[in-house]
Amino acid sequence: MKNNIGLIGCGEMGSALARGMITWGGVDPSSVYLYDINAERKGALAVELKTNTADSVADLIPHCRLVFIAVKPQDTEGLLYSIKPLVKTGQIFISIAAGITINYIESCLYPGTKVIRLMPNTPCLIGEGTIVISTGDAVTDEERKEVENLLKSLGITVRLPENLMDAATGLSGTGPAYVYLFIETLIDAGVSVGIRRDVAARLVIQNVIGASKMLHSNTVHPAELRNIVTSPAGTTSSAMLVLEEEGFRSCLIKAVREATKRSGELRLG
């Protein structure tokens, strides 16, 4: 078995993984094998990235030591059972399916199979994502580091115990949606106070980028930066009062808790 990488499922997230690893991560495309039941999708990605394609799961698995599974959660169980008779010692299976536990994957393959579970988010598409990683007992530290290294080009990787995967889904997998809603609402607010929509959009988006970069480059707490822009009896202070009165914080906290709970309800295994 060669040290190749297989990817099963070339949809939204699977193609982001492949693009990131090859385009920005320096992975040799000749070491990558793609498979998707949608032959057109598989072919288009393989042409774009100059990778190999496989005709079936049975064609892909024997070539690859690392196998990424990037199909929808409801398609994962059937896929795992088709992989089971093909598993060889030393192979590592890396699943990004929301709600499918390591235990469940191990039980569909063989107990003791090396399994890694990831929770990525959509900014991985542009190399600015977050990827939460949990590993099964059979995965060594060296193997985990190897996978983390492969994923570096997609964004930051954060290691968490698997019992926090639902929380990671609620906070980080769902995270971009909170930010998009925040941006969309602020643009509407800009329009409501008389600023043209396209101008409001430029101002709001740059605000989010700028404010995030200030947090990123410093080790400062967000509250400290907020205090700096809040002068006594000033405009920001008036705005903050309204946000507190209307429950902005508790609303966000409840949203993350609800998304976490929903992730738990969808869990398999």
Ligand SMILES: NC(=O)c1ccc[n+]([C@@H]2O[C@H](COP(=O)([O-])OP(=O)(O)OC[C@H]3O[C@@H](n4cnc5c(N)ncnc54)[C@H](OP(=O)(O)O)[C@@H]3O)[C@@H](O)[C@H]2O)c1
């Ligand atoms: N998108 C996100 O924001 C996000 C974030 C975190 C985690 N995830 C996880 O990422 C996984 C993939 O999501 P996605 O949004 O990339 O889905 P997607 O765009 O639907 O891609 C899945 C691809 O896999 C194909 N497929 C289905 N069954 C297959 C099989 N047995 N063998 C090979 N290919 C198969 C699908 O073909 P058909 O379309 O023809 O069925 C489709 O092309 C999911 O498990 C999801 O939970 C996604």
